[in-house]
Amino acid sequence: MKSQATSRERLLEAASELFYRDGVSIGVDALCKAAGVSKKSMYQLFRSKDEVIAESLAARGPYYNALLLPSPDDERSPRARILSVFEREDERAADDDFFGCPFVSTATELKNPEHPGSVVARHFKQALTDFFRAELVRAGAEDPDTLAVQLTMIFDGASARAVVRAQPLRGVGVQLAATVLEAAGVRDEELAAHAN
Amino acid sequence: MKSQATSRERLLEAASELFYRDGVSIGVDALCKAAGVSKKSMYQLFRSKDEVIAESLAARGPYYNALLLPSPDDERSPRARILSVFEREDERAADDDFFGCPFVSTATELKNPEHPGSVVARHFKQALTDFFRAELVRAGAEDPDTLAVQLTMIFDGASARAVVRAQPLRGVGVQLAATVLEAAGVRDEELAAHAN
């Protein structure tokens, strides 16, 4: 056997990596070769390359979120949990093989917002915003909706900065997020004060 | 004659638009056809498609900055001048033909940070940061360097949000920038206080 994973799994995994590293314009020949799957098989597992793009992005989503978001049983404060996302992004962005948020990158390359891949991208950006919002609610923030969107914008802005390879000023995203939380009155004591 | 502009100008203008709207993977045939210039002419005006990418981006730069940045004889406060950039971005992002900051988009698509187009992109993002920095210095901000980078991040984050077509919450970028300026003590009275 080729490997433990099914053809479909190998295909989606290779697609995630290649589409992220080389862009969605990478050819299906190269993709199938990397996955060790014949083109014939690919086209009976998926209707089109566009479907592979969307499905591989959807498959990457949970994995990517697991990398960034703190685990649910991480008992730190909402503030610390939110800032940890920016800290991890900061670490990842320092790598040479960092090409930005895969969802934003894909949506940027696809151009068409109705492309199934763009729809998936939109969904997962919303998931990040939802995480921020939930933490902000826990912290008792005043306007969690707006604040969550703002944090997502900071996240994507930090990512964009890494993409264009501006001179690395590490921690500036974390610092910015902290400033915004501070301005919104979200502090570490906040949760405790609320709980008491 | 075809038009007043030279072949080179028509080529760069068409390239700016097509590369932005359809991505840099648009073919040179389509580009030349749109510009009304023969492929032969293009290849004796430019060494390669990559060079056209870089030059067209460099040509778009001043134009794009003129759209966003306030004119030098706009006598509003640094705070107002900075916020006006986010207001204009907010307007532009509402258009259906908005595909994000062209510099970030191009760098995202090119992947390779050493591609001449990526170098140009980096340069123009720095120009935006420099504008912010200059205004912050005028306003007497404490850490203009970090703050300027943070504002650039907010700018690109707002852009990314528009690219993925998240539900439009207009003005949230402006609001975020205002929050950060407020936290940094940059207020409208600041300049006057300094001048007095």
Next chain:
DNA sequence: ACGAACATACACCGATCGGTTTATTCGATC
């Protein structure tokens, strides 16, 4: 009226694009 310079359209190059088809091989079932 002439030749030099240039810009054009267009064929051409090998490679690759997304996608389909064919022929072959392999492994499981009976």
Next chain:
DNA sequence: GATCGAATAAACCGATCGGTGTATGTTCGT
């Protein structure tokens, strides 16, 4: 061991990729 389904490699499709070569104007200065 015969049979069938599934997976494979590879040819094939028309179109397009970035880039070049050629042959036909068109516009000049002289």
